[in-house]
Amino acid sequence: MSNNSSKYAIVTGASSGIGYSFAEQLIKRGYNLLIVSNVKEIEDAAKRLKDATLQGADASGRSKDLQVVPLVLDLGQQTSARELYDYTHAHKMEIEVLVNNAGVYHDKDILDDSEGFTSLIMNLHMYTPAMLCYLFGQDMKARGKGYILNVCSVTSKMAAQRLGTYGGTKAFLSHFTRALHIELRKYGVSVTDVSPGAVDTGLYSIPPFMTKLGKCLGIIVSPETLARRGLFALFHGWAKTTIPTVFWRILCFIILLIPTCLLRLIRKLGWF
Numbered sequence: 001m002s003n004n005s006s007k008y009a010i011v012t013g014a015s016s017g018i019g020y021s022f023a024e025q026l027i028k029r030g031y032n033l034l035i036v037s038n039v040k041e042i043e044d045a046a047k048r049l050k051d052a053t054l055q056g057a058d059a060s061g062r063s064k065d066l067q068v069v070p071l072v073l074d075l076g077q078q079t080s081a082r083e084l085y086d087y088t089h090a091h092k093m094e095i096e097v098l099v100n101n102a103g104v105y106h107d108k109d110i111l112d113d114s115e116g117f118t119s120l121i122m123n124l125h126m127y128t129p130a131m132l133c134y135l136f137g138q139d140m141k142a143r144g145k146g147y148i149l150n151v152c153s154v155t156s157k158m159a160a161q162r163l164g165t166y167g168g169t170k171a172f173l174s175h176f177t178r179a180l181h182i183e184l185r186k187y188g189v190s191v192t193d194v195s196p197g198a199v200d201t202g203l204y205s206i207p208p209f210m211t212k213l214g215k216c217l218g219i220i221v222s223p224e225t226l227a228r229r230g231l232f233a234l235f236h237g238w239a240k241t242t243i244p245t246v247f248w249r250i251l252c253f254i255i256l257l258i259p260t261c262l263l264r265l266i267r268k269l270g271w272f
Helices: 017-028 043-057 080-090 115-143 166-186 208-216 223-233 246-257 260-267
Strands: 007-012 032-037 068-072 094-100 146-151 189-196 240-243
Touching: 007 017, 007 080, 007 115, 007 166, 017 032, 017 043, 017 094, 017 208, 017 223, 032 043, 080 115, 094 115, 115 146, 115 166, 146 166, 146 223, 166 189, 166 223, 189 223, 223 240, 240 246
Parallel strands: 007 032, 007 094, 032 068, 094 146, 146 189, 189 240
Antiparallel strands: none
């Protein structure tokens, strides 16, 4: 891709963590960026990304012309996908890569959540990414080229207590992504489901030494590793990749074998 290309990559939820790492990797690949978040910290993230790009430019000034555009937008609303799509058209941005990363993590009983939070998580994990795929997917299909990466989760395979809302919404996104991958493949559009397990983003209330041990054992990965492997899968046309691979695939397989009666017993004993 040339430095002056009008082609952009969108990364949602890019103010920190996994989304920021995706943005870092994409600008290294020569993409202009439109990074989206519901917090104003997205503007600081854009500045850091641009500064890093300038520092990394070679003597010829390569990469200096790349744009990093921050957009503060609440993607938890059902009007958000259309607003984002219209924004790109109004600013004449050709979107070649779409990374649907925005989301919220929690493990909590379904009925203990507020109505507002339940609506938020369903919009963030299902409605908004699906509509963004629909809207930008139309343009990609017409051009005969494009890349869509949906950040799903290994919990999409875990129909268990306290993960009902989170895992359930991620299950929808995972199934939706697989279908879209099959439908758009022949039109030159790559669609990939990236399903991470534990990622070192500070979301988990565990001691630092446990995080370090988990990373050593390959159970926990850094956001940078996740982004790098996820984009590798996307640009190589893979339908899905689970990160880290072996541990979480084994765990998901074991969980699928657990009968509901045993899960009820675990619940009764208060183990989870």
